[in-house]
Amino acid sequence: MTEYGRGEGSEPWHPEDPLYGDGGWGGQQAHTGQQSPYGGQPQHYPEQQQYGDWGTGEQAGYGQAQQQYQYDQQYVAQTHGHQQYPEQGHGQQQAQGYHQQQYDTGGWDAGAHQQVSYPGDPGDPYGQQNGAYSGGGPDYYGTPDAYPPPEPPNRRRAEPEPETDWDPGPDQGEHAFFAGGDDDDDGDDQRDRRERDDKRGRGGKPKKRRSGMACLVVVLVFGGGLAGVGYFGYQFYQDRFGDAPDFAGDGNGQQVSVEIPEGADGYAIGRALKSAGVVKSVDAFVSAQAGNPDGRSIQAGVYTLQKQMSAGSAVELMLSPDSRDNLIIAEGKRNADIYRLIDKRLKVKVGTTAAVAKNDYKKLGLPAWAQNHANVKDPLEGFLYPSSYGVSEGQKPQDVLKQMVQRATGTYEKLGVEKKARSLGLEDPWQLVTVASLVQAEGTSHSDFRKMAEVIYNRMKPGNPQTNGMLEFDSTYNYIKNQSKIDLSLSELRNYDNPYNTYFHKGLPPGPIDNPGEDAIKGALNPTDDGWYYFISLDGKTSKFTKTNAEHQKLVDQFNASRNN
The missing domain is CATH 3.30.1490.480 (Endolytic murein transglycosylase)
Structure with missing residues (x-):
């Protein structure tokens, strides 16, 4: 059973109540002349009709039902282009007539709705509200604001805008500058403007006025945009279709x-x-x-x-x-030879470049790991990188040397010399460059370099059973002697005490003995692992590698026989 309210003094409604009409849902009957248990005032109970899915099946409380119904009726009437006018009372209670409303919703008939007004009960807090059509209080819905005169049939009145303290200004919807509306609007929309003015009078903001400065700013921005588009368009055309920028002539002589x-x-x-x-x-x-x-x-x-x-x-x-016509530095060339080549190309006195290298080597760009090593014959050995250089008369020797050192340092860095030295059992990158210089000096072809590097690493092991840590390379002896001989006696080799003589001292020489090329450096970084300890070149072009001294001695005897030794 639905209750009409839970205010103080209210009682549940009962079908046998003498105020209940017998018209059913199809009839409409005003209940008047009955005594009310609330102060003797007559009560009118409207029967609420549910249309489709509009209602919730519950009756509203006293006073609220009439107000809600009034809003619903007004909204429906305005939505479908019909205006409903309530009958007005003069300080006395009048029963609301019943109006039949045809709803334009696809052609179906919603039926009639019964509405009866009744005053509120003093003991019921909800009944204290004035009824929609009660004569006991002011009728806020009977004012011209609520029911303005009807509009022509061909103009449908829009739903009333909710009151708000926020004024969106003239830019609501379309921007005011392009909307064409200002203080001199035509009189066709005087009524709408009066309503907006009335809303602003209740707390809104006055209408904004478009200033000439704003128009000027817009024009300037628009004009600047056109200028920018034109400039970039011109640049695009020049880039795509114009001639590329170019100098004229054969150069300025520099x-x-x-x-x-x-x-x-x-x-x-x-x-x-x-x-x-x-x-x-x-x-x-x-x-x-x-x-x-x-x-x-x-x-x-x-x-x-x-x-x-x-x-x-x-x-x-x-x-x-x-x-x-450049200065070409070949792989494996020693610094002493390169200094003479630079002197000749620069047309300076012989020994000039060597003196610069000896005195200014620390100013030529050597990395930190390539400096301050003991017993080194030439600190720049291994850093005059083999390549082609544009060297001509008028240049300074130090500039040419700087260029070569820079090329060597960049190559070593690119190949990872500094990072891989320790993984190969070496103390520092300086020793790795030294190994590469030995590979370059002893190898006869690029295919030999990895095997030659393994020979060096195997012989450097102190406990190896073949050489007991001695490298015994002729190239190291020739370097310190500044010569390039093949026929050297063992007595000569083993009796010359010099740090670079690997027949006399174990391990590596103090530093590089030439300037290795990229392939020799790569061979030193990635040696084979086949057990090679010995090598010999029988024709001066290729090398043969062996693992034991006995195998090696057979090749030596073969070589001596070919030379009639």
Whole structure:
């Protein structure tokens, strides 16, 4: 059983109550003239009809039912373009008439709804509220604000906006600047504006006025945007369709050496030339190279060019042997020989470069691990990296040496010399470069380098059963003697006391004995593991490796017989 309220003094409703009508859900009957248990005032109990799924099946409390129904009726009427006007009382109670509302929801008939007003009970807190149509208090729903005059049939009135203290301003929806609305709006919407003004009067903000400064800012921003688009559009056109920036002529006379690495394409070559100041743009060089029939034949190496050359001139000079007239440092060459080559190329007095190397070696870029080693003949040995260098008259010896040391240091770092030395049983990277120099000196071909490196590591072991820690390399003796002999007697080798003589001292010499190339360095970093202890070259081009002294002696006898020794 549904209760109509739980206010103080309320009682449950009963079907046998004499106030209950017998009209059922289909009839409408006003219950008047009955005595109410609440102060003798007549009570009217409306019967609430449920339409479809609108209701919840429960009756509202006194006073609340009429208000809720009033809101529902007003909302439905406004939504479907109909306006309902309640009958007004003059200080006395009137029964609300029953109005039949046809709902436009797809053609189905919602039926009629009964509505009866009744006053509130003083003892019921919910009954203290004024009824929707009660004459005992002011009727807030009978005012013109609630029921304005009907609008023309062809204009549907929008749902009333809820009151709020927040004013969205003129930018609500469409921006005010583009909406076209200002203080001089036409009179067609006077009623809507009056309603908005009335809302602002209840706590809202006044309408914002568009200022000339705002318009000016918009124009400036818009104009700046157009200027920016035009500028970048021009740059895009220049980049895509305009000529690439380029110098004019054959250069400004200032020579510069540029190294082109292996496998470099036109763009890589262009970047190297631009970085050195030879060409003005990469695209200009690529275009010139593509336009030259022999442009793709440019090889890796060091080129002597000039700064501020046109791209076409740079391509032609790189294809000419004149740009490749560089100083070539071969693999395994000693520093003493390189110093003489530099002197000759720079056209300076013999011994000039050697003196610079001896006095200024600490200023030429050696890494920390390559300095301060005892008994070293030449601190720069092993750091004048084998390659091609653009060396010409007018340069300083220290500049040429710096370039070579830098190339060696970069190669050692790239190959991981410093990181891998300890894993190979060596004390430091300096010893690893020394091993690589021995591999370079004793090996006859690149295929020998890994086996030669294993021979060195096996002989360096103090307890090895073959050499007892002695390397016994002729190359170390020849280095300290500054010679390159093959026929050396054992008596001569074993009686010369020098730290570099591995026939006299165990282990490695104090430092490198030449400048190893990349393949020799890689051989020292990755030796074979086959048990090699001995080697000999029978033809001067290849080497034969053996594991025991007996096997090695057979090859020595074969070699001596071929030379009629």
